[in-house]
Amino acid sequence: ETNTLPFHPFENQQGDILRLEKEHQVLKEQLREAEEKFEQLQSRSLEEISALEELLKKSIEETEVSQNELDWFHQDSDAQMKKWQQEKKENRDNLKALRGTAKKHSDTNERYLKSLADKDKQYNACLDTFLDTSNKFANEKGKLEELIKKSQGDSQECEKRAVKAEISVLQTWKETEIWKLKGSIAKAEGNLRMLRALSSSASAAPVLKSQIDSWEIFISNVKKQLEKVEAEYEEKIELVQNGARNCLRKVEIVDLPCP
Numbered sequence: 001e002t003n004t005l006p007f008h009p010f011e012n013q014q015g016d017i018l019r020l021e022k023e024h025q026v027l028k029e030q031l032r033e034a035e036e037k038f039e040q041l042q043s044r045s046l047e048e049i050s051a052l053e054e055l056l057k058k059s060i061e062e063t064e065v066s067q068n069e070l071d072w073f074h075q076d077s078d079a080q081m082k083k084w085q086q087e088k089k090e091n092r093d094n095l096k097a098l099r100g101t102a103k104k105h106s107d108t109n110e111r112y113l114k115s116l117a118d119k120d121k122q123y124n125a126c127l128d129t130f131l132d133t134s135n136k137f138a139n140e141k142g143k144l145e146e147l148i149k150k151s152q153g154d155s156q157e158c159e160k161r162a163v164k165a166e167i168s169v170l171q172t173w174k175e176t177e178i179w180k181l182k183g184s185i186a187k188a189e190g191n192l193r194m195l196r197a198l199s200s201s202a203s204a205a206p207v208l209k210s211q212i213d214s215w216e217i218f219i220s221n222v223k224k225q226l227e228k229v230e231a232e233y234e235e236k237i238e239l240v241q242n243g244a245r246n247c248l249r250k251v252e253i254v255d256l257p258c259p
Helices: 016-198 205-241
Strands: none
Touching: 016 205
């Protein structure tokens, strides 16, 4: 239905209402589009918010895990720090002890070096003394060897003389004892001859028989002793000739009483 009413007082100009309606329609359309866009944006925002909330939740969970790990790390770090500080203290104490030990060893080494130097000086002095003594000893040794050679020659000569003298003494003792024993035998045989001559008388024979027997036994014993003395002296002389010593002793003689 066409509006036939005059546009005044509704319109300042004819068509203002129509224009306003058109503008209203345009605004409604723009509002509708804006609402659609808003709804789209709201839907997208809700999705993004949901995703962000999910991310936030995950981040919070990860943060909590990280916080726990961080707490564990702090606890472990504290334990490691305490352990390190303890080890540091022990190492410091050990280092101090090692320095003390090293100083003792250094002082000991210095004493040993000084002692070695002193010993080296003593050794060199002793070596010089030894070399000097060795040279003197070599000279003295040469002189002594000459003296020993001479002494050996003299000793051999003296030994020969001693052997000769011992043999001479033993020979003299032997001859003396033999002479004594032979003298005793000769006297006994003279007495025996006289007794035998006297016993030719029949009256004297029984009386003299025991005396004749005694003298015969005496002569036999003296002859045995003569053989023994002669044999023992000959043995001693042979021992001396073969180099034996301490043989210069008289042969023991049994003193046989005359009948």
